Amino acid sequence: MCLAFPGMIIGVDGDYARVDFGAGVVRDDINIAELASSVKVGDYVLVHAGYAIQVLDVDEAYNAIRYWEENLMWKCER
């Protein structure tokens, strides 16, 4: 029920941040006040309707996808 999309923080200004959603698509009024941890430039956040709801754990995403690739795909060619 909630569409959220990852974007990279490229600037922080108090409760708000400039976020790049990819290929230079930037919104500069994304609210980051509702996040459990502080954010810095380079972090990836999940944005829903103008508000960041989570700091994405990109290392965790990398480990998860590597696990499944190794676990499921050694059988078929990469």
Added chain:
Amino acid sequence: MSTNRITLMHGAGGSIMHNLIKDRILGVLKPYMGFEVPLAALDDAGVCNGIVFTTDSYTVKPLFFNGGDIGRLAVSGTVNDIAVIGGKPMALSLALIIEEGFMLDDLDRILASVEHTCKEAGVDIITGDTKVVERGSLDRLIINTSGIGTRNPLLDANLKHVNRDIRWLLDSNIRAGDRIIVSGSIADHGMAVLSAREGYGFASSICSDVRPLNRLIDRALEAGGVVCMKDPTRGGLADLLNTWAERSHVGIMVYEDRIPVKESVRAAASFLGIDPLEVGNEGKVCIATVADRAEHVLAAIRECDEGRDAQIIGEATDLFDVVAMRTVVGGTRIVTRPVGDPVPRIC
């Protein structure tokens, strides 16, 4: 609350608009069927006594956007509608309906853009009209352009490669096996306009693709084998493919990984929850060709600047009668006709 009023959906290029035209407008007008291409064909233009004739009104907001403006849009849209049916655009009319208080420098910018685009397309304004309405009764400016053309001299040679009983490039010409080409990346225009709209706005390098395509279309006809062409404007690729499937009584299978979408357009559409297939284009054309000529037409249009990203994105089939798409992960989904304009989603 009565529901027999016009809503925004009736003009949004989707199924509700199509029903309005088919049931209500065609129902009352009872169009004369004797013309070569009558109103009832509901194609991009009509043809009578060899003259190709079309009309379009332009209400884009904002009037100026990344990559273009309402003036360039008004010329390109009408030139393209003549060219896609197999006409050679000759002359346009230009009707301006201006709100009291409109800035004259903005009008100058728009007229310069009209002039520049006419020269680019090789057409001229032959007639026109100007009206001014009281402040508040119109949002700044509306432009209507109509256009006439004659039979494109390259059309007959093109049709030799098709060997079907075809006079003009109509939406009903497609048969199973024909290939579908798109001339470049989709959704550029719609996302460029949306990026300037308050609330959804975002900064980006996304530019409207608005431009006349009659030169590219000539290259395609020279290559030969073109069965039908159409520009995917309001309602985008999804509306166009459904129109083709409906008018030609065929199914269409397209492949998501072959449909070109710029990375910036994909990112913008994703964060707003919009499907690029439903977003309007103003500088792209879809071309259906007989199977054995698809590669020739593709190579020819890729030589043009406005066709360098062209791709064969699918084919017509008689195994089913809808538009289906093989998705990036190998699944299959139906591409339905959009109901109205794409609207940013939260869910």
Added chain:
Amino acid sequence: MGSTGTASAREVLSRFRDPLLAKAIVERIHEYAEAIDEQLLFMHVCGSHEWSMTHYGIRSLLPSSVEVRAGPGCPVCITPASDIDAMVDLALEGKSILTYGDMSRARGTKGSLLDARAEGGDVRLVYSVHDAVTKARREPDREFVFFAVGFDTTAPPTAYEVLKGIPRNLSLMVSYRYMPPIAGAVLRSSLLGVDGVINPGHSSTITGMKPYYRYFLETMKPQVFCGFEPIDLLLGILMLLRQIRDGKPMLENEYTRSVTWEGNTVAQESMERVFELGDGYLRGVAVVPECGFMLNERYKDIDACTRYSLRRRDTREEFVAGARCGEVILGLCDPPECPLYMKECTPSTPKGPTMVSQEGTCKIWADHGLINSICRL
């Protein structure tokens, strides 16, 4: 090992759409389904999950013994008709309505906000509640009402704006729902008989996995918290099957890059300061206890219901006569079993919320039914 770097972060995320990995997961799904050799019903409770299931054609990849059905999880579907009717009335009385795009098309018993706009009502679309606050602040002499619909992901931003202070000419029609009890109702329902639930990834990013644990203990049925990329959904389905095959049901997290046990505690705290929980009515389905957010006493003055003395009527005749939307929303009957389906009620002439919404079950069935015929080619 964690040096994914920024550029490669976008690359890592794109691997959640990798066709080769998808193929491998689908093969394993078919393997597990054969080993289990039973007809299985999984349910998700999220409009965005339904959008992804459809957009990527996930159902066409699944074995026939594994069915994934949409439960009550899309605001357009479950927001009560009485709330929509109240907003339509306010629009026609000259108040300026601010609503999310997809909500503008949802129909109450008297039409949608888009219809009200055609009747002369001032209905404006917004992308965020911040957008709504900005519009209200810019026109102080006009009365604005923001239609605050959605679930746990959409409620915290509103709580943030309320705590910061919203302009006096803006009031809120709050119709937020708290998801865990809804998922609990789906798990408990013997009527439905689900074999596992896919929990919504973004709502649970806020609430955390913890509030779902009690429903696991109660039903011992598999639950997986899932992201929204195609690989996320395929992995979620694989995890449910693996739990069933091994006879080890659990609360499993597929969306590890976003969902945690505790969730977003800052967002939870903002919500607790602004909202209170009470019974929530899911349109045409049921009243689910403790799932309806309402403004608490401190903020009653910005509640549109008090400001305009609207009585919240949970009218049962929520749908057009004869329509079975309520049963479809809860997955109790398939759209073709509804007498109006694809007759009076079609995608372009929707009569009920499940046909209006892009993620509504009937809208999906209107398209989906055809996919099966195509996939069999």
